Amino acid sequence: MIVAERKPLDEIAEMIAPFRKVAVIGCRSCVAICLAGGEKEVNMLVSAMKLKNRNEGREQEFDGFVLERQCEKEWVKEVEDRILASDIVLSMSCSLGAQTVGDMYPHKIVVPGLNTKMFGVPEEQGVWSEKCLGCGDCMISTTGGICPIARCAKSMLNGPCGGSSDGHCEVNLDIECAWYAIHERLKLQGRLDLMETVRPPKDWVPSHSGGRRVLVREDAKLTQHQKRGEEVVE
Amino acid sequence: MADRRPKVVGFCCERHAMDSSIFSARSGRTYDTGLRIIRVPCSGRVDGMHILNALEEGADAVFVLGCLEKNCYYDTGSVEGRKRVEYVKSMLSEVGLEPERVEMFNVSSSMAWKFPEIVSRMTEVARRLGPIGSGGGDGR
Numbered sequence: 331m332i333v334a335e336r337k338p339l340d341e342i343a344e345m346i347a348p349f350r351k352v353a354v355i356g357c358r359s360c361v362a363i364c365l366a367g368g369e370k371e372v373n374m375l376v377s378a379m380k381l382k383n384r385n386e387g388r389e390q391e392f393d394g395f396v397l398e399r400q401c402e403k404e405w406v407k408e409v410e411d412r413i414l415a416s417d418i419v420l421s422m423s424c425s426l427g428a429q430t431v432g433d434m435y436p437h438k439i440v441v442p443g444l445n446t447k448m449f450g451v452p453e454e455q456g457v458w459s460e461k462c463l464g465c466g467d468c469m470i471s472t473t474g475g476i477c478p479i480a481r482c483a484k485s486m487l488n489g490p491c492g493g494s495s496d497g498h499c500e501v502n503l504d505i506e507c508a509w510y511a512i513h514e515r516l517k518l519q520g521r522l523d524l525m526e527t528v529r530p531p532k533d534w535v536p537s538h539s540g541g542r543r544v545l546v547r548e549d550a551k552l553t554q555h556q557k558r559g560e561e562v563v564e
Numbered sequence: 565m566a567d568r569r570p571k572v573v574g575f576c577c578e579r580h581a582m583d584s585s586i587f588s589a590r591s592g593r594t595y596d597t598g599l600r601i602i603r604v605p606c607s608g609r610v611d612g613m614h615i616l617n618a619l620e621e622g623a624d625a626v627f628v629l630g631c632l633e634k635n636c637y638y639d640t641g642s643v644e645g646r647k648r649v650e651y652v653k654s655m656l657s658e659v660g661l662e663p664e665r666v667e668m669f670n671v672s673s674s675m676a677w678k679f680p681e682i683v684s685r686m687t688e689v690a691r692r693l694g695p696i697g698s699g700g701g702d703g704r
């Protein structure tokens with residue numbers, strides 16, 4: 331899932347300050363799970379902003395609501411009226427949602443209420459950790475199912491480095507050394523030979539280094555004919 | 565401002581918190597009638613949204629009252645309640661409001677004297693700070 335965190339309230343307040351009607355749009359998917367931009371968080375943010383305004387004598391109108399997924403145009407389209415009725419959109423989804431709304435309504439100012447942090451997993455209640463960087467060419471079959479790109483501070487392909495100590499990473503002793511974890515996992519699986527196998531330098535073109543990535547599935551795409559049909563139905 | 569009765573909302577769990585209010589009344593203790601009690605099944609049921617809503621609807625101060633920690637009817641309910649209160653306090657600070665408008669307290673049923681004490685303390689906070697946006701209460 332995508333893990334995000336609410337921006338400081340004063341930063342949010344500053345972004346929306348010049349505008350009167352603010353649409354605050356949350357998302358029921360990843361950012362609801364990580365307690366950053368679901369229904370409750372949208373309501374609390376609107377409430378806090380109203381209290382701030384009352385305290386400072388500022389007038390602003392808030393329309394807070396939540397979409398099933400803000401990164402999908404179909405869901406955004408359903409609330410078009412409310413978006414168009416606003417002076418600014420404060421997106422409480424990850425940046426993908428904010429950019430979807432912004433791309434659909436380019437004349438609208440859309441600002442992010444959250445900082446999009448990582449691809450991560452919930453480890454326990456209230457704790458999320460990063461496990462993938464989206465390199466575009468997954469290699470965890472050779473590393474015991476543990477990603478060295480995201481979980482090793484140096485993204486080493488052949489670790490550990492000399493700084494690994496007692497299972498901890500030298501960059502931050504509070505986090506585990508990914509390569510220690512990989513070693514332990516491979517040992518458990520009786521595949522320690524993989525530790526000796528040299529992984530060649532990675533081709534980073536499928537990653538972000540190759541520029542913005544666009545994924546196309548020809549079998550899933552609508553044909554021109556189908557798109558025209560859609561227009562007729564509309 | 566002096567004429568206005570401070571508005572305090574207390575979210576009280578229906579176990580030790582409500583019991584302590586009842587025992588305090590039975591033992592003849594009184595408290596400010598500017599208090600509105602909202603009975604909840606457990607202080608852990610109180611969400612940050614409920615507290616902010618109370619402030620938005622005009623409360624000057626809000627408290628959450630639950631069982632003593634480690635003696636909570638629902639085991640860790642009052643610990644949950646405290647975490648929510650702390651989070652709301654941090655939000656209030658972030659928007660420039662006084663975090664002391666919101667507090668968490670713990671009681672056991674038998675602490676009849678503590679209920680009026682808590683109400684007085686929060687009423688005092690409400691009186692001192694005044695309504696949000698009023699520019700201040702008696703204390704300014």
Ligand code: SF4
Nearest residue numbers: 462463465468469477
């Ligand atoms: S190897 Fe690449 S795709 Fe696989 S988990 Fe790591 S960053 Fe993600």
Ligand code: SF4
Nearest residue numbers: 482491499500507508
């Ligand atoms: S100590 Fe481990 S996790 Fe940290 S940089 Fe070295 S190999 Fe990577």
